[in-house]
Amino acid sequence: MASKTKPSKRDAILDAMLDVVVERGFHEAPMSLIAERSRASAGLIYHHFASKEEIIQALYERIHILKMASLLDGFTPEMDARQAFVEGCERIYLFYRKHQKEMHFLEQYENAGFVCQPGLKASDQRIAAFAQRFSNSSKGGVLNEWPAEVLEEITIGLIERLARLPRKLSSGVLREIAESLWEQVRAK
Numbered sequence: 001m002a003s004k005t006k007p008s009k010r011d012a013i014l015d016a017m018l019d020v021v022v023e024r025g026f027h028e029a030p031m032s033l034i035a036e037r038s039r040a041s042a043g044l045i046y047h048h049f050a051s052k053e054e055i056i057q058a059l060y061e062r063i064h065i066l067k068m069a070s071l072l073d074g075f076t077p078e079m080d081a082r083q084a085f086v087e088g089c090e091r092i093y094l095f096y097r098k099h100q101k102e103m104h105f106l107e108q109y110e111n112a113g114f115v116c117q118p119g120l121k122a123s124d125q126r127i128a129a130f131a132q133r134f135s136n137s138s139k140g141g142v143l144n145e146w147p148a149e150v151l152e153e154i155t156i157g158l159i160e161r162l163a164r165l166p167r168k169l170s171s172g173v174l175r176e177i178a179e180s181l182w183e184q185v186r187a188k
Helices: 009-024 031-038 042-048 052-072 081-098 100-111 125-133 148-164 171-185
Strands: none
Touching (some): 009 100, 052 081, 052 125
């Protein structure tokens, strides 16, 4: 039997915050409960994080990086744009199906009014290449000229909502949906 690596205290604190926020919400996540769940003293928590808000931001960044890694898995700048788009939709769908707690946290985070500014490294060439590829055609990308917020809502927003459905969509149906979305958002 393989031994499971014990998470660091910092990760245990983040995991506890995730569990408590998903169960109770941000405003009902007292530091005393985070300490109890993470098995870390208040002093140790404050050694790693200056405040509750800093824990929440660090957790947001961890989840956002995990989400981006999932989205970019297999992506190369040389890929056909349609293929990259369809596969990206499939990966995001599977990410949300697999990471329900994280999805719930992100939803609460965005609705609570926190500033969504993940600390992604601009030096990651794949992130920059992906962002460039899937920008508006006037900016050198492959998408139509709708506002970015609209494009995101009708693509990633729809995929996120589909992932919440109790019944998992088949890969064939998911691919058809992604291809249909591509036809709607691509520059013609």
